[in-house]
Amino acid sequence: MPKIADNLEAVYQRIGKACEKAGRQRDEVQLLAVSKTRSASEVLEAYDYGCRDFGENYLQDALEKITEIKPTDIHWHFIGHLQSNKTRQVAEHFQWMHTVDRLKIAQRLNDQRPAQLPPLNICLQVNISGEDSKAGIDATELLPLAAKIESLEQLQLRGLMVIPAASQEVEQQRRAFAESRQLFSTLQAQHPQVDTLSMGMSGDLDSAILEGSTMVRIGTDIFGARAQR
Numbered sequence: 001m002p003k004i005a006d007n008l009e010a011v012y013q014r015i016g017k018a019c020e021k022a023g024r025q026r027d028e029v030q031l032l033a034v035s036k037t038r039s040a041s042e043v044l045e046a047y048d049y050g051c052r053d054f055g056e057n058y059l060q061d062a063l064e065k066i067t068e069i070k071p072t073d074i075h076w077h078f079i080g081h082l083q084s085n086k087t088r089q090v091a092e093h094f095q096w097m098h099t100v101d102r103l104k105i106a107q108r109l110n111d112q113r114p115a116q117l118p119p120l121n122i123c124l125q126v127n128i129s130g131e132d133s134k135a136g137i138d139a140t141e142l143l144p145l146a147a148k149i150e151s152l153e154q155l156q157l158r159g160l161m162v163i164p165a166a167s168q169e170v171e172q173q174r175r176a177f178a179e180s181r182q183l184f185s186t187l188q189a190q191h192p193q194v195d196t197l198s199m200g201m202s203g204d205l206d207s208a209i210l211e212g213s214t215m216v217r218i219g220t221d222i223f224g225a226r227a228q229r
């Protein structure tokens with residue numbers, strides 16, 4: 001079997017096992033294949049093995065792939081840092097944006113989303129471990145920002161995205177994810193349509209699923225280690 005298909009099979013198994021352990025249905029957790037720095041042909045290999053959702057961090061790199069890749073049933077997710085002068089390309093070419101952390105970005109995405117497209121799906125990024133180096137809002141800013149975004153017609157608020165401080169310790173991983181889940185419940189209480197808790201990467205997807213993740217973002221374990229960038 002080709003390598004990416006092999007890796008994907010292992011990832012699907014891992015997700016299945018974690019769901020079982022958590023007492024959750026397998027279809028409660030979606031796989032987002034993180035294809036940043038990967039070629040169009042690698043994306044297509046994953047596509048042939050069932051992936052329909054792909055995450056990208058670098059806009060230029062992503063736009064080239066989106067243009068080159070033919071199947072139209074792919075959902076592209078922007079998961080990187082976005083400068084406000086680059087919002088138009090995301091509004092025009094992506095279906096999801098996971099890293100909204102200020103109103104200005106949301107407003108621009110809303111204004112630039114083409115009218116003939118469905119609303120852009122939005123996750124708010126929360127800096128759950130409070131690291132200075134990480135993007136994302138404080139937990140206290142979540143509800144006020146969500147309320148403002150709710151009124152933007154061309155955006156659909158879908159949930160939360162977090163990247164906790166990296167840790168090898170399962171207990172520590174789970175603590176940060178459990179906090180994220182609580183915050184997610186608070187958001188859902190105000191916005192019942194919210195259904196997405198985007199958390200978990202190659203190193204901590206099992207912990208994330210145990211704590212309620214609905215979308216894991218996996219790069220390395222599907223495509224192999226990335227070159228430094």
Ligand SMILES: *Cc1c(COP(=O)(O)O)cnc(C)c1O
Nearest residue numbers: 034079201202203217218219220
């Ligand atoms: C790169 C990246 C991932 C994937 O990380 P892996 O450790 O390669 O699985 C997930 N989320 C975000 C935001 C990323 O930038």
